[in-house]
Amino acid sequence: MSGRLDTNFLTARPFAHRGWHGDGASENGMAAFRAAIAAGHGIECDVRMSRDGVAYVFHDSDLHRMAGRQGAIADQDAAQLDRARLPDGGAVPRLSDVLALCRGMTPLLVEIKTDGRPVAGVATAVARDLDAWPDAPVAIMAFNPLVLRWFAGHRPRQVRGLVVSQQNKGPMRGWVERTLALWLGRPDFLACDIRDLPSPFAERARRRGMPVLSWTVRSPADQARAARHADQIIHELGHG
Template sequence: MSGPKPDRRAFLTARPFAHRGLHGAGVSENGMTAFDAAIAGGYGIECDVRLSRDGVAMVFHDAKLDWMTAASGPVAERGAAELESIALRDGGGVPRLSTLLDRCADGTPLLVEIKIDHGRDIAPLCAAVADALARSSAPSVAVMSFHPLAMRWFARHAPDAVRGLVVTQQDKPKWRGWIERALALALARPDFIACDIRDLPSPFAAAFRQRGLPVLTWTVRSAADRARAAAHADQIIFERVDG
């Protein structure tokens, strides 16, 4: 007789996640140096992905290159090879998601946040991420997004992917937040949520945990944040505060 089926979400709570890698002190966020530092420290990794002009999932947060590199203009207007050659502030290039997945083949937990700008078609980026995941041997990877339709895409087209909904109540009236969350949950059907630390404690997060589903929280930066997270969430997405 076979034993109980392992929980495919167990890696989500196994260790803290370094937000955009373990960056700071001259190490750029979402760069391979930051990701390698997180792996060396025994942490999981959270990253952001955007789509290159030629349809490759690239690890970068902003829609434009201006803030994190000496280049300018939209990420979406550059090819993958060109993006890899553009230096971040610490000198490393903009990584492909596939490169980071290779680094996580040892079992390092990875959260891939899919960045969708307002009005853009979600399918090309979701498909590029799904393709990278299908080609990877990394065993502990989840996708997540603020955009519920991105997670709905994965539910339909890559249902084996662990998927999460990123949520925040900041700058939203309570009634609007309640309606948005209810609709987002119905669309996304997430395996977990990633909740803004500023919103905790939250009846929404508490109800999600009562259903036996993991609640992660971002972005944890202080001892007070860690204490709040310990009481109201299952794992943290953190940044070290060292400049």
């Protein structure tokens, strides 16, 4: 953990998970991101890399569910992905488009997806886009601590978060994984599965001054639990 970086933007307002989607606005689409901004919320989004090294905002590893096409994101070049359409008719956004929409004012969480692939390519693509907004309230986060480690070495002033979940893991496996991930990634904050709270792991982080965000908050009960055991939420409350 680095005590030098400003992490206040992480707890200032809730984050809309994949944007404020529903009611005709697709997850991780520009309409959902505009709706989140209009509601005064921060934005959480997912990022993957095209075959030719462009960072796109998309959760799944393949296009089938959200774009109605066959093929993995990693096998498409930018020209192909620019032609893909989400269910609401909008394009699959580039990360650069979302950063421009936020204009350095809306807090943004960028979850980097790697699926076990080498991290340098997608991390470099994300960092290249972030370099255009050096003072924006943006954090990267990932399940893979090697993503955080890359940013610690190549872009050390970037706020970094470790995404963690204990689901479908035994106590010992979870403890070993989290301990190793903390050492490798040196995160500035944690993003914890709401189902894991209350969590001694998260409580220790909070006692050390590390903010804890909780995902994905979908009900008043989840919200009440997060209010007791986390510092801010990544949510789908009120989504259509």
